[in-house]
Amino acid sequence: MLNLLLLIIISLSFLLFTQQLSLAKENEILTKERLCSGLTLFEFVLNKIKNFLHEEDSDGNTWDRLSNIAKRSSICNGTTTHYNNDILGLESYTHFHRLWSAIQLVFCTPFGQNEYTVEEMFGEGLNWAGCAIILLLGQQRHFEALDFGSLILRLQRIDKKDATPMGVSLERMAARLSRFSVLNRQIFSTLNIYLHPVDRLDETSVRVRQFPIPTWSKS
Template identity: 55%
Template sequence: MNVEECTEFHRLWSALQFVYCIPVGENEFTVEQLFGEGLHWAGCAMIVLLGQQRRFEALDFCYHILRVQRVDGKDELIKGIPLKRMVDRIRRFQVLNSQIFAVLNKYLKTSDSDSLPVEHVRCFPPPIHQSLAATRPHPGTIYMRADAVLK
């Protein structure tokens, strides 16, 4: 994993989500009020399509803050940002992300074995002595599903 540069989309999305989670002032609009859930759907869809969901869930900045705050339980004002309000927003976004990931995984990653391609596997029998070769039939092509070959 490259720590010096941001070369994976989930890290960029994590930084954007961190900014979204910062509580806004009294006369300011939240990202949800401005754009709805569309930005989250787009970000989560990109993460799932790039196969980075597990990394995102493990390495997200906001999720880390949420876990740390659950352990220490502090409610401080850090650089003008109330920690408790930020953690509440992080938790809401975490639930939203989980719901979006569940929907995307349901429709994008099928576990139906009928949809897997059929592989043509040729089985070669062990050598047979010439005296027995005339009495044994030659095996043909065996058809197997791709998931059976990988197990």
């Protein structure tokens, strides 16, 4: 990035565009200062999304209390729908990792010859979005431990069967699950670099001061 800016500055200096040259130099200074202070737009956007996920609405409710809102609305409408036994808890954020695990399992289902895959239509955008929300909600460990695709992949690696139940090849599905698993780890690793950098002290972390071992002079 810096090399590109320097190249632009040199090119503009030859063309003698005074205004563009001034803007390019200011952009170079801003970029250097931002990199030196550790500020990135990506980190800012992630923290902004995190605030949105935990933001309260006009009634003082956050996403984790949406199940109560849905329950109250069903009572007002005269229905008797209960959400306590909801397997995935769709009205609450606490089980979002399981919902995304089920969605990703559908993504990994092998498609036909004339059908587009999810990667061909959307690239890696959906994977980044799902993993980012999971990490911002603090559910990365839950997702890694309870992911449906990871369980199927481990079972397939043990029995190594290539059956085709309902026209779905288990071997092809396991190959797609393996690629998605590697991609998820890479995305989580990248996101953690910006959200949980090892060289930055957390405000809530306990700072322990170490004192040197006392020494006594020999009398």
